[in-house]
Amino acid sequence: MCGRFTLTPDSGAVEAEFGVSLPDGYRPRFNIAPSQEVLAVVRDAARGEDRAGWLRWGLVPHWAKDPAIGNRMINARAEGLATKPAFRSAFRERRCLIVADGFYEWARVPGEKRKQPYWIHRHDHRPFALAGLWERWGRGDEELVSCVIVTTEPTEVVRPIHDRMPLVLSVEDRERWLDPEADAGTLAGISRRADGEALQARAVSTVVNSPAVDGPECVEPLD
DNA sequence: CCAGACGTTGTT
């Protein structure tokens, strides 16, 4: 699955990769956890351009009575996007890119209780896009704009570590995912497999386990 | 009809 990720490059590298200007408050992050603000790119149909902004991680559907439901809606299985009541409308109308340069997965250590965290990132350390959906909930002061990260089968590099991973989009699929006119077949094709081409995994310290720790020590190789 | 869920992961 995907319950923690990183966005460590400086703002210039992110702007260059995605061709957008970043919102206020950008800083490199080494341990982004659910319920926190994540950087996302959405297509602004009115302006005919893509925009980057902050979304709260943990989808709160517009019909939710209690926004705390978002604490549990952090991932959406790609296989169910078109049919699950909680995701269906967002899948049709509100797809987005979640900007990351790596994500964490915890592997069970055979015969032990503890789990070993791994940081999965690109060889070239470029930032990339995770497939996401977003929603608006509430109005006025209460308004909450939230998102969920789509998960799928692991690629070769991730398979030994975990049985799910976020849907990493190729550069070409970013455009298809954001296209409001995208047809169901195209989206299903994209959802089937993450782009694992450039990914590698490194074991890291369990300091990353605590969401309160958000420094470079989270991604340091364990050696 | 109304009531109640609406989700994923991991673990058993």
Next chain:
DNA sequence: GTCTGG
């Protein structure tokens, strides 16, 4: 054990 919060 299960839920909430980060």
Next chain:
DNA sequence: CCAGACGTTGTT
């Protein structure tokens, strides 16, 4: 995902 709480009353 993991960490940490999990409760009420009354008194300060």
Next chain:
DNA sequence: GTCTGG
């Protein structure tokens, strides 16, 4: 809001 279950 919309679907499923009773």
